[in-house]
Amino acid sequence: MPKKDQAKQLPDAALELIAHRFRALSEPVRLKLLSALMQGEKNVTQLVEATGTGQANVSKHLSVLKQAGMIATRRDGLATICAISDPAIFQLCEIMCAKLKAEHDERSKHLAGF
Amino acid sequence: MPKKDQAKQLPDAALELIAHRFRALSEPVRLKLLSALMQGEKNVTQLVEATGTGQANVSKHLSVLKQAGMIATRRDGLATICAISDPAIFQLCEIMCAKLKAEHDERSKHLAGF
C-alpha cells in the first residue's frame, strides 16, 4: 500500500525542528560567532571582541546556538569556553556560500576561502 | 604578509546575505512548500492545499522563497507554476535532517526518506 502521492512526507513537528535549526543560522551576529569559532574555541570575551556587539547580546546569541546544538560550552575558571559541536555547520555554510558565489560573482572575492 | 589571525574572514555584508538565505528556510510553512515542490512543480492552489494555510499567506511565503533564489515561478494562463530553482536546497535539508536524525533517534522514523 503506497502512500498516496507521498503526501505529508514530514510531520509538522519535524518541520518545526528543522526550521528552528535554520533559524539559528539566520542572524549575522550568530554567523559571525560561528565564523570566529571555526578557527578554534574561544571564550565569551574573545567573541564579544570578534563580533563588536554587546556582551549581553553575545550571551543571548550563544544560548541560541547552544540550544540548537551547534556549539558546546565548558567552564574554565572564570571563562566560558565555546566551541563548535556539530561539523555539519561547515557543510551548511559552504553550500550557502557557494550559492552566493555563483549568484554574485562580482562580490565573490570577499567570499573566497569560506 | 599573512592576514593576522584570519580576522574578519567575511565582511558583514556577506554575513547578512547568508543569514538572509538561512532565514528563508527558518519557517515551517516555507519548508512545507519546499517539501511539496520536491515532488515536482505545482501551482499556488496546490500549494495552498499542501500547506493548509491561507492563500495570502502562501503567496507571501512564496515571494520570500523566490527572493532568496530558492524557487522560480512562471505564468501558465491563470496559474502561477512554482518550482525549486536551486538544487542546493536538497543538500541543505538533507544535512539538517541528518542532524535531527542523529540526535532524536526515537523520532527518526518520521524523517525516513527525507
Next chain:
DNA sequence: ACTTTATATCACTATATAGCGATATAGCAA
C-alpha cells in the same frame, strides 16, 4: 462588456526577537 478563477497585495494584529543598560551570579584573589 460582465463573470469567474487564480494570484497578488494591502491593512491590520499579534508574536518573536535583536539590541541595550542594569543587575545578578559565579569564580578567583587579597
Next chain:
DNA sequence: TTGCTATATCGCTATATAGTGATATAAAGT
C-alpha cells in the same frame, strides 16, 4: 569578608514578520 572579573539574566524598546480578511490585479471564458 571584600573586591574584581567573566558571564548570565532581567527589563525594556524597537523592529520584523506570520497570519488573516479584504481588496486589487490578471487571465480566460461568456
